[in-house]
Amino acid sequence: MPKAGNHFLERLPLASDRPVLGVSVTLILVAGAFVLRWFADPFLPSGFPYVTFFPAVIVSSFLFGVRLGALSALLCGLLAWYYFIPEYRSFDVAGPGVLALLFYVFVVVTDIALVHWMQRANRNLARERELSRTLAETRELLFSELQHRVSNNLQVAAGLLSVQKRQVDDTTARAALDEAARRLALIGRISRQLYDAGGATRSMREFLEPLCADVVEASGRTGVRCSINVAEDAPLSPDAAIPLALIVAEAMANAIEHGFRDKEGGCIEVHLARHGADMVKVEVRDDGDGLPDGFRIEASDSLGLKIATMLASQLNGKFDLIREHGTTARLLLPA
Incomplete structure (x- = not known):
């Protein structure tokens, strides 16, 4: 049985059938990253415009997939560019700002791609696990049916011997048939107990x-x-x-x-x-x-x-x- 953490990971990305919820949470993450960066600005040295925005991009990608991760990356990049890269409150950018933007693009694209690949691998693993579970259940069902049929066939054979002995007059032959029927019936009764479908x-x-x-x-x-x-x-x-x-x-x-x-x-x-x-x-x-x-x-x-x-x-x-x-x-x- 999968652990609770694994079960949650297999459901990612979330809210694929509820886009409004996904967009709303993504915007909340972006806004939270912006507010945190705004209040941290007086305490941070120059050169850290994206420090609170990277986690927002990663969490958005992790929870809601590539599209909302890309939306989060775009919004966070624009906010950081406008408010925290000189010239402030402007989309003009000089040499160091260009390098910072390029670095930001490289990092968020890498993060989103890695999250996407991991989620796709996790989905494939979940499908394989489900397929294996289905095959195991089918195998166990077929095995049980086989055991049931073997047992029934042995019981039928024992019954036929019991019927046949009624047509035999010789006492020794009747006793031999009776013993054979008893042993076949015994094997039939215990055959279901002999083997385990899982090999235990x-x-x-x-x-x-x-x-x-x-x-x-x-x-x-x-x-x-x-x-x-x-x-x-x-x-x-x-x-x-x-x-x-x-x-x-x-x-x-x-x-x-x-x-x-x-x-x-x-x-x-x-x-x-x-x-x-x-x-x-x-x-x-x-x-x-x-x-x-x-x-x-x-x-x-x-x-x-x-x-x-x-x-x-x-x-x-x-x-x-x-x-x-x-x-x-x-x-x-x-x-």
Whole structure:
């Protein structure tokens, strides 16, 4: 947002649509410069006929543009010539007076030209800024529309899989289609959260909080509570967002489906902390029934766990399940 001073400068020159006001203020400036010069005359040495008129010319040019600046320069030059250059109260001029007039013309022409060039550059800058703002708004709008359409398409794909499973009699195939639909629906729900149109990087906490709320809501289990415990936050790479979302969602879904199978509800805690100097640890802890004896993730035939392990490997990390006070799904990622 432009500062107030910049906003004022962008409006210069003023009163372009009210010429009477501009001329009136210019005449007041000229009159003020003349009165000030008149009263200062006894205290000034010879050779300073324009000392109070230069500011009037500059201010007039600055506020009202080239035309009224030129009018101010003409009036100030005539007043100084008539009253303060020998012969006084006459437009006759001798050698030193000619040099003073030439010097005055050179200075005011230079001042007016510089003010004009600066104002023109400032107007061009304001137009470029407005164009950039418009382009940024258009880009953000298109980006949001794209995200919206991608999310909708994923939701449609998930819905089609759900419809298709009704025509499948095999229980295993129906379960696979149901899982695929659930994952697509999850990606669709979180896709709007993954990226920022302005390119801003989000923290992992900002990402995990709505994700976990979505997973619990999608489960339909009103007795399940989820909390986020962040010991030390970390920025989230956009490339890691979807894999991280799927892994955390899979761990939470396993906790809800298996850990709380015989319970009305339970508590899930998503814990985020640093692990060593160069790793981030994300743990999904539940207070459910825990893992069966002798469980090893490598020997599991769960498609969801295989996907979580594969995605963690793609991120150069590691995913594992640990039995401690329920079940802990641990994901280690490079910081």
